[in-house]
Amino acid sequence: MVQLWLWIGVFSMTLGTIFFGIGAHNGKNQQWKILYTLNFFICLIAAGLYLGMALGQGVNIINGRQTYWLRFFTWFCSTPLLILDLTFLGRTNLLTTSSLLGANAYMIITGFAATISPRPISYIWYVVSCGAYVAIMYLLLKPYREEAASKHPRSKSAFSKLVTVHLILWTLYPIVWVLSPEGFSILNQGGEAMGYTLLDIASKVGFGFLSLNTLSTIEKARELAPDRQMSYQ
Amino acid sequence: MVQLWLWIGVFSMTLGTIFFGIGAHNGKNQQWKILYTLNFFICLIAAGLYLGMALGQGVNIINGRQTYWLRFFTWFCSTPLLILDLTFLGRTNLLTTSSLLGANAYMIITGFAATISPRPISYIWYVVSCGAYVAIMYLLLKPYREEAASKHPRSKSAFSKLVTVHLILWTLYPIVWVLSPEGFSILNQGGEAMGYTLLDIASKVGFGFLSLNTLSTIEKARELAPDRQMSYQ
Amino acid sequence: MVQLWLWIGVFSMTLGTIFFGIGAHNGKNQQWKILYTLNFFICLIAAGLYLGMALGQGVNIINGRQTYWLRFFTWFCSTPLLILDLTFLGRTNLLTTSSLLGANAYMIITGFAATISPRPISYIWYVVSCGAYVAIMYLLLKPYREEAASKHPRSKSAFSKLVTVHLILWTLYPIVWVLSPEGFSILNQGGEAMGYTLLDIASKVGFGFLSLNTLSTIEKARELAPDRQMSYQ
Numbered sequence: 001m002v003q004l005w006l007w008i009g010v011f012s013m014t015l016g017t018i019f020f021g022i023g024a025h026n027g028k029n030q031q032w033k034i035l036y037t038l039n040f041f042i043c044l045i046a047a048g049l050y051l052g053m054a055l056g057q058g059v060n061i062i063n064g065r066q067t068y069w070l071r072f073f074t075w076f077c078s079t080p081l082l083i084l085d086l087t088f089l090g091r092t093n094l095l096t097t098s099s100l101l102g103a104n105a106y107m108i109i110t111g112f113a114a115t116i117s118p119r120p121i122s123y124i125w126y127v128v129s130c131g132a133y134v135a136i137m138y139l140l141l142k143p144y145r146e147e148a149a150s151k152h153p154r155s156k157s158a159f160s161k162l163v164t165v166h167l168i169l170w171t172l173y174p175i176v177w178v179l180s181p182e183g184f185s186i187l188n189q190g191g192e193a194m195g196y197t198l199l200d201i202a203s204k205v206g207f208g209f210l211s212l213n214t215l216s217t218i219e220k221a222r223e224l225a226p227d228r229q230m231s232y233q
Numbered sequence: 234m235v236q237l238w239l240w241i242g243v244f245s246m247t248l249g250t251i252f253f254g255i256g257a258h259n260g261k262n263q264q265w266k267i268l269y270t271l272n273f274f275i276c277l278i279a280a281g282l283y284l285g286m287a288l289g290q291g292v293n294i295i296n297g298r299q300t301y302w303l304r305f306f307t308w309f310c311s312t313p314l315l316i317l318d319l320t321f322l323g324r325t326n327l328l329t330t331s332s333l334l335g336a337n338a339y340m341i342i343t344g345f346a347a348t349i350s351p352r353p354i355s356y357i358w359y360v361v362s363c364g365a366y367v368a369i370m371y372l373l374l375k376p377y378r379e380e381a382a383s384k385h386p387r388s389k390s391a392f393s394k395l396v397t398v399h400l401i402l403w404t405l406y407p408i409v410w411v412l413s414p415e416g417f418s419i420l421n422q423g424g425e426a427m428g429y430t431l432l433d434i435a436s437k438v439g440f441g442f443l444s445l446n447t448l449s450t451i452e453k454a455r456e457l458a459p460d461r462q463m464s465y466q
Numbered sequence: 467m468v469q470l471w472l473w474i475g476v477f478s479m480t481l482g483t484i485f486f487g488i489g490a491h492n493g494k495n496q497q498w499k500i501l502y503t504l505n506f507f508i509c510l511i512a513a514g515l516y517l518g519m520a521l522g523q524g525v526n527i528i529n530g531r532q533t534y535w536l537r538f539f540t541w542f543c544s545t546p547l548l549i550l551d552l553t554f555l556g557r558t559n560l561l562t563t564s565s566l567l568g569a570n571a572y573m574i575i576t577g578f579a580a581t582i583s584p585r586p587i588s589y590i591w592y593v594v595s596c597g598a599y600v601a602i603m604y605l606l607l608k609p610y611r612e613e614a615a616s617k618h619p620r621s622k623s624a625f626s627k628l629v630t631v632h633l634i635l636w637t638l639y640p641i642v643w644v645l646s647p648e649g650f651s652i653l654n655q656g657g658e659a660m661g662y663t664l665l666d667i668a669s670k671v672g673f674g675f676l677s678l679n680t681l682s683t684i685e686k687a688r689e690l691a692p693d694r695q696m697s698y699q
Contacts, residue, residue: 048576
């Protein structure tokens with residue numbers, strides 16, 4: 001059951017990698033190429049993760065539980081790229097972008113601490129990690145969205161949709177965690193594997209499509225960044 | 234004794250995090266927000282470190298000594314931000330900034346090698362790590378200070394003070410190391426914990442205040458970076 | 467035999483570090499200083515690696531083979547700087563530079579997975595890692611070279627030479643791997659140490675000289691980046 005979901009992950013992420021890779025190669029201008037390339041690397045990292053897990057690697061018995069610690073290593077690499085998807089589309093300033101990246105790194109590292117710590121210390125780290133996530137939510141809902149809207153007034157609703165979908169997907173991760181054997185053991189190993197795989201497909205491949213859709217909306221509204229600005233990117 | 238100092242660390246760093254976090258939120262312009270945010274993350278990382286150590290984590294018996302290896306991991310994350318404090322205030326060019334960050338990473342990694350190596354190999358790494366620190370001292374005293382002074386002639390003395398305080402604090406770290414059980418065992422575990430905690434509070438919370446004070450001096454001298462330049466940051 | 471080659475590595479890399487360090491200090495302008503500094507850090511990282519290995523560190527018995535895992539950690543730090551050598555000289559855009567850095571990180575991490583995995587899983591990771599290397603080859607031969615040539619039409623052949631030498635040297639690494647005890651055991655430990663040491667000297671110290679030579683060619687062809695652009699670097 002776990003194994004099946006891991007191979008579904010390998011297959012979906014590889015498809016996503018190929019799709020975004022072709023897009024990056026054929027992108028009609030630098031903006032499209034950048035966005036496709038970000039999504040390409042997000043799926044490529046996840047494909048490596050699922051391949052490793054499907055081969056029986058990246059997992060150890062920690063505190064009596066079978067723990068896929070490799071997930072955290074690859075999330076640490078891929079989640080910054082997901083945030084760059086958002087900030088690239090929104091033309092977010094350096095302060096907000098760095099704050100998002102910092103809060104995200106803190107969330108992943110303390111989430112990893114929660115996963116490898118024995119109870120009840122794991123719950124302390126879980127709360128700290130959720131605190132970092134609340135900071136991400138605030139940054140996306142307030143400064144990120146305001147800046148994106150002020151720079152793209154005609155595409156305002158596209159950004160609201162993007163942020164909403166992103167936050168719904170990311171909120172489901174700590175819910176799977178708390179239901180999994182690392183938390184209150186309501187899900188078994190198979191249920192946990194299914195939950196994370198489906199979430200990863202939705203938040204990497206699915207969200208990648210949504211980001212392309214958003215760029216298309218911005219383009220149709222003629223709110224792309226001017227060429228001069230592109231040259232710095 | 235060790236435990237008490239670790240909880241003092243948690244408490245002080247949390248206070249620092251809250252203080253700088255509020256400052257980042259209320260900062261009157263982008264420059265103040267950036268500086269507060271850097272100090273916010275420096276204290277946040279240290280708060281996580283002390284929480285972990287106080288919970289009995291991040292410590293192992295290595296070469297017969299109780300070794301808090303977690304310190305090195307968090308220093309690796311927080312010291313680059315301390316250097317960015319300095320280079321942000323000084324509007325340092327990319328070459329000097331990168332050289333400082335590179336020498337700093339080298340210093341921390343070889344310092345970590347010194348801590349986990351058996352004697353006498355540990356002394357070799359200690360000397361290498363001190364060599365990297367000498368490079369940092371040179372970079373701060375020469376190219377950093379000259380560039381800061383040439384860009385802020387009226388705030389020159391503020392930068393001399395900033396660099397002097399920074400170097401005094403950082404020089405005390407290898408002195409604590411060499412006196413600690415990892416070095417010549419003149420300090421016991423409790424003394425080492427006290428030394429590092431006091432240094433961390435001074436060089437993170439204390440130095441954060443000094444950096445704010447320096448920005449205020451630059452502002453009063455009307456030597457802030459022009460708005461155009463800010464937009465790239 | 468292994469030990470001798472490791473000390474040859476320490477000696478050569480230290481010489482390289484000193485040479486490029488003096489060059490960075492005396493560089494006649496920012497461009498030369500940047501290039502010397504990149505090569506300085508590349509040799510400095512490698513000197514630390516060889517010192518560690520010569521002291522008997524960074525090596526463990528993994529899957530019954532003596533495995534110098536420390537190589538991969540230091541390659542992870544030094545290879546991005548080698549790529550920055552190339553992209554700095556070529557004034558490569560951010561998209562190509564980031565793609566090269568991303569593919570390189572993927573290659574090193576999956577190459578590390580190949581090294582620490584038991585057979586036959588190690589062969590799967592070896593193929594994945596070679597796939598990432600093919601991506602690097604494509605990026606250097608196509609977008610990198612085209613952009614460098616279009617920005618430096620008179621130094622076109624210097625870039626062809628630079629890319630050719632780089633690719634020949636990097637192609638030899640996976641060949642040593644596959645011949646070594648981690649692969650098909652055609653080389654013994656001593657042969658592997660010799661192969662990697664000679665490659666490291668050629669691709670770090672030697673390639674550093676070639677990069678200086680290339681900058682000199684660009685300068686003589688009066689195709690250096692204008693000052694305005696330098697200020698962003």
